[in-house]
Amino acid sequence: xxxxxxxxxxxxxxxxxxxxxxxxxxxxxxxxxxxxxxxxxxxxxxxxxxxxxxxxxxxxxxxxxxxxxxxxxxxxxxxxxxxxxxxxxxxxxxxxxxxxxxxxxxxxxxxxxxxxxxxxxxxxxxxxxxxxxxxxxxxxxxxxxxxxxxxxxxxxxxxxxxxxxxxxxxxxxxxxxxxxxxxxxxxxxxxxxxxxxxxxxxxxxxxxxxxxxxxxxxxxxxxxxxxxxxxxxxxxxxxxxxxxxxxxxxxxxxxxxxxxxxxxxxxxxxxxxxxxxxxxxxxxxxxxxxxxxxxxxxxxxxxxxxxxxxxxxxxxxxxxxxxxxxxxxxxxxxxxxxxxxxxxxxxxxxxxxxxxxxxxxxxxxxxxxxxxxxxxxxxxxxxxxxxxxxxxxxxxxxxxxxxxxxxxxxxxxxxxxxxxxxxxxxxxxxxxxxxxxxxxxxxxxxxxxxxxxxxxxxxxxxxxxxxxxxxxxxxxxxxxxxxxxxxxxxxxxxxxxxxxxxxxxxxxxxxxxx
RNA sequence: AGGCUCGUAGCUCAACCUGGUAGAGCAACGGACUCUUAAUCCGUGAGCUGAGGGUUCGAAUCCCUCCGGGCCUACCA
Numbered sequence: 357x358x359x360x361x362x363x364x365x366x367x368x369x370x371x372x373x374x375x376x377x378x379x380x381x382x383x384x385x386x387x388x389x390x391x392x393x394x395x396x397x398x399x400x401x402x403x404x405x406x407x408x409x410x411x412x413x414x415x416x417x418x419x420x421x422x423x424x425x426x427x428x429x430x431x432x433x434x435x436x437x438x439x440x441x442x443x444x445x446x447x448x449x450x451x452x453x454x455x456x457x458x459x460x461x462x463x464x465x466x467x468x469x470x471x472x473x474x475x476x477x478x479x480x481x482x483x484x485x486x487x488x489x490x491x492x493x494x495x496x497x498x499x500x501x502x503x504x505x506x507x508x509x510x511x512x513x514x515x516x517x518x519x520x521x522x523x524x525x526x527x528x529x530x531x532x533x534x535x536x537x538x539x540x541x542x543x544x545x546x547x548x549x550x551x552x553x554x555x556x557x558x559x560x561x562x563x564x565x566x567x568x569x570x571x572x573x574x575x576x577x578x579x580x581x582x583x584x585x586x587x588x589x590x591x592x593x594x595x596x597x598x599x600x601x602x603x604x605x606x607x608x609x610x611x612x613x614x615x616x617x618x619x620x621x622x623x624x625x626x627x628x629x630x631x632x633x634x635x636x637x638x639x640x641x642x643x644x645x646x647x648x649x650x651x652x653x654x655x656x657x658x659x660x661x662x663x664x665x666x667x668x669x670x671x672x673x674x675x676x677x678x679x680x681x682x683x684x685x686x687x688x689x690x691x692x693x694x695x696x697x698x699x700x701x702x703x704x705x706x707x708x709x710x711x712x713x714x715x716x717x718x719x720x721x722x723x724x725x726x727x728x729x730x731x732x733x734x735x736x737x738x739x740x741x742x743x744x745x746x747x748x749x750x751x752x753x754x755x756x757x758x759x760x761x762x763x764x765x766x767x768x769x770x771x772x773x774x775x776x777x778x779x780x781x782x783x784x785x786x787x788x789x790x791x792x793x794x795x796x797x798x799x800x801x802x803x804x805x806x807x808x809x810x811x812x813x814x815x816x817x818x819x820x821x822x823x824x825x826x827x828x829x830x831x832x833x834x835x836x837x838x839x840x841x842x843x844x845x846x847x848x849x850x851x852x853x854x855x856x857x858x859x860x861x862x863x864x865x866x867x868x869x870x
Numbered sequence: 871a872g873g874c875u876c877g878u879a880g881c882u883c884a885a886c887c888u889g890g891u892a893g894a895g896c897a898a899c900g901g902a903c904u905c906u907u908a909a910u911c912c913g914u915g916a917g918c919u920g921a922g923g924g925u926u927c928g929a930a931u932c933c934c935u936c937c938g939g940g941c942c943u944a945c946c947a
Contacts, residue, residue: 366916367880367898428907435904452904471897485905508881509897511908518908519882519896525939526881537881580947626946627871722944734947758947776947786947856940867938 367506374468375502383464385502390476394420397444399481403489418481420491422447423500425474425536428509431466437490440477441536448490449477455494465497472507474500510537528864541859547666548848548860552619554665555639555842558658564615564641569604571597571621575823578602578761580808581624584634597623601640602761602839603826606790609644609837610829617641619844630856631782634865637844644835647789648773651838652750655777655785656685659748659847666851674780674850677746681779685748690737690771693751697740704770707732728807730757745778760800762788763836784847787840794830801827 364372375385399420424442434453439446453461469475478496483489511518520538521527527534527541534541556566574593576583578600586595601618608616619639626632643651663670663681670682688696691703700713707729714723714736723735733755741751753765754774762772773789791797805821848860858864 365880370898430906430909431903432906432909433903435906437906437909439907448907450905454904484907486907488905488907490905506880506897510881511896513908516908521881523877523881523939525877528939582946624946627944629946630941632946730947760947869938
């Protein structure tokens, strides 16, 4: 479906006419392939080294074939320079009428090629009078894809950038343009990709098996969040998009795999914010015969490896803080952390007492008297402690009420063996010694279901929220195990210095246009 | 969902407070120019000012509603 020509901008109409003109001259506007044998960065690197500089005029042996988008164009009569941008960077190309032939130069190149078009250039590397390493199009110069829409033109000097495309809506809706035009955005997503591949390699090297578990689930679980509901037609059954991978991955430990992990999308039907996208990427990893202390060490090593792979240093700059992901991180028990911030020890306190402290002594506005103990403690923690933890900190030993899938603490009554990693005031990782006692697990599920049914007065049958098959699996025996979950998007934010989750997700969810 | 804020040419912005024919740079188009690089120089065209309503002799500007974005709050293991 193409828009009526009356709706097209002047420049769009113009480019469609150029496409016609190209075809009439026998120039294919969309040919099939181009042999690329060099990229901008390698050419620039090679010739930046004095040892590799060709002698004056001795350029014939440095033949390259490159391809990319025209991002700037300077025509001076019978010769012209343009900037060619490929995945690795931008290199200048020099074209001359006498190299290409007058017909092609005057009637095709200067008339019918535009900024935004994708071209292939075969020519020779040389250094201009101003010292810039440049490719002189001599052997071949072809259009590879005609752009029918004008590409925003960003100009820059070494010091400053002009006309930068900054409109967030434009950038998110037309991410392809954002990427084409903003080098630093490409870099963020390159780093995100490297983050994931480094993590995958790290886990593979430690003998973990990458697996895939269902996204479509008849019973959702493993976290507390609203799911997306869908329906399978042939089976005529309701299904949910998973909110966590946990319960399926642990079934695999029952099956005999000793280390499994999955990197994939979870879906939560909740609000959007600069920390929340409805679909987001989680890494979850489970290792048999280990506990949460072992997992803390692994987490330290994993994040240090990822940070140094991306940045050659374990220190990253985020929201004005220097954050050091190297070394050993502070480990602070949950209630000690609260006591340290507020001076109040809530260990062993009941819901009434916590409510009293939260509402009256701490003045928290978002608590009310019928909240459960877990939610109250969570509220106190996230209001008083979490924002203060800038450097990576393991918060350990959470109350049972907050953690229905974690094993009870081997020493401390009422606590579980769990840690969250907090960096820059945000939860980055969550882990525990996994609960593998099926009776205990059933009791926790029941308590959780009751709590949920009490809070949400929808006509949900609490029993339907219990994953009976998971309990059946545990009854066959799951080895003691440590589990870890890392929110990839939030980690990517910290490692790439982005303050909105939308800036580390290629296509964040937006309302439809118009 | 609530509060604040923004939406003007293909892109980046001005004009809005204090109502009076909507302007600049880039991009585009015509011309000059065979080492330019924010190329330069001369000239030209380009807009339902997010949409709809109101106030007014007159609305980009003031008011209301709606649509979309951003930030904050709420929701959020």
